[in-house]
Amino acid sequence: MIKDMQDLRKLAYNRQLVSNNRLVLPEQVSALESYRVLEKPIYELIIDDLKTTSWTVDELSRRYGIAKEDIREPLLIAMRDPVLVAEGFVPRRVGRAQRNGKGSNVQYTLLPIPIEARIFDITLGLSLLHFDTLLVQHVDQLQFIPHDEGLDAFREIVAEYWSIRGDKVDQFISKQDVNCVLSALGPLFIPNDGGIYDRIRNKLFEEEKLLVPRFTRKKINKDIKKIRRKFSEGFFDLTDVHSTVIALSDLTRFCKYSNRMSEHAELLKISEDFFYSLFIQVHETVPVPASDADALTNDISEVSIGAGQSGTRDKEGTTAMSWEAPKCPVDGTIAEFYTVITSETAKITEKQNALRCLRKHLHAPGVFDLAICSLTTSANTNIQKEAIKLLAQLGDERAVEPLINVYGRVGATLSVEVIHALGSIGSHEAVPFLLEVLDQKRFENRIAAIKALGQIRDPRAVPVLIRCLLEPKGEIQRCATIALGDIGDTVAGPALIKLLHNPRSVIRVEAIRALVKLKYTEAIPVLQQLLGGDRSKAVRDEAVRSLKSLSMV
The missing domain is CATH 1.25.10.10 (Leucine-rich Repeat Variant)
Known part of the structure; x- marks a missing residue:
């Protein structure tokens, strides 16, 4: 139940407050004459819809009675969100729907990564980057091992990456004619039926003509540099691999479709180098x-x-x-x-x-x-x-x-x-x-x-980790925040309080948790401010839990 102006501001921060078919900003709350409240923040509602079927901006606008301008922003954020890939979904444009008048609208959806891909294509490279073809071309350079020698390690790999039980893995392997191949990840089971990878491609590929609006000359060059740097610096986790493979696949197919052959050749070379690092170099000196x-x-x-x-x-x-x-x-x-x-x-x-x-x-x-x-x-x-x-x-x-x-x-x-x-x-x-x-x-x-x-948990690391909090890369900040909480030295308290104003909600959440581990009661006033002033529900919920913990210190 909405009690006062502060409750309305919370809803506005969450993007749940609508007036005259527009999302209300927090600074607009005082001038409201009428409004309605969405069941969830608009971003979460859109994510739930995209997981069920495909939608256009017009369809989502009519569904929630919100102007297209306020739908387009959270929708495009969702299409770039790596967290969704970690959850097993690939954001895709899957077609066009005719408007009532002239033209058509792009249809967006979140495609689930098939279980065949999770078991037989751990990196998604065998399907999206056509590594299945490269395996055939370089079969004499692969190292094959007996199934019983690689099965236990393979079960561990799939369980670690996708949380799939060993008996489920065995069930899929028993239905296929497979080879066990050594890779940089460990033993992988590769089906001899190449049709599996064709089916994965058909499910996850985005049509070439739908890729066209996504790329410009400037963006192509920028993305190639980003992809090349990612492969040279290394990946943080499997989600990072998946996001990069998807981006590399899309850009490679677009360059071929648009006849940009020099860029296409460069991207193929990056893919081939990735393949070699996975399957060839692993057993060579x-x-x-x-x-x-x-x-x-x-x-x-x-x-x-x-x-x-x-x-x-x-x-x-x-x-x-x-x-x-x-x-x-x-x-x-x-x-x-x-x-x-x-x-x-x-x-x-x-x-x-x-x-x-x-x-x-x-x-x-x-x-x-x-x-x-x-x-x-x-x-x-x-x-x-x-x-x-x-x-x-x-x-x-x-x-x-x-x-x-x-x-x-x-x-x-x-x-x-x-x-x-x-x-x-x-x-x-x-x-x-x-x-x-x-x-x-x-x-x-x-x-x-x-x-x-x-x-x-050595205190000698604290000053260096505090400096890491100032770096621009969010993952460095997040891991340093967690490490400072684990070390438990209150010297880090003031630096962690400053992180509560970080623009990334995930960093703010980890900073709150670290302050609780430090039992840093000086943070209580700032945490109280977050209860009504932070637009992220995850941050507000964490602030509530932290205040309960710190009040008992």
């Missing part, structure tokens, strides 16, 4: 390019070579490190895994599975040494990745030094895994190294370092 090595090792302090290791300096001064193979443990629990891991004739997949099995024997003698040996002596990225994950689960502080030593040698993708492992181990010895990673350029590594510092 590929030296890290000098530019990548420089980016990864820039300004990192030298770390001495510890006991059990031997090292030499190459011509560039890089430490070439190895770890002596451990003796076969007396405890027979892991003897069979020892034999496989140290064997010179065992298959890569056999070594991977042996390292995975060691996760069930973390307390057995010799597991740590086998993980370190695999990390430092193998040139295969999949083996190194399994070794890093095993060290993360072991949580042994002895792994900190070897992990830091291999950081600049394992390539861009695995360097992030190294940082994740250091965070999981939680040793304060890793803090100086992680602070130096924050000075590097690669976005994905910086994000991982911020998260690791939050896990370790």
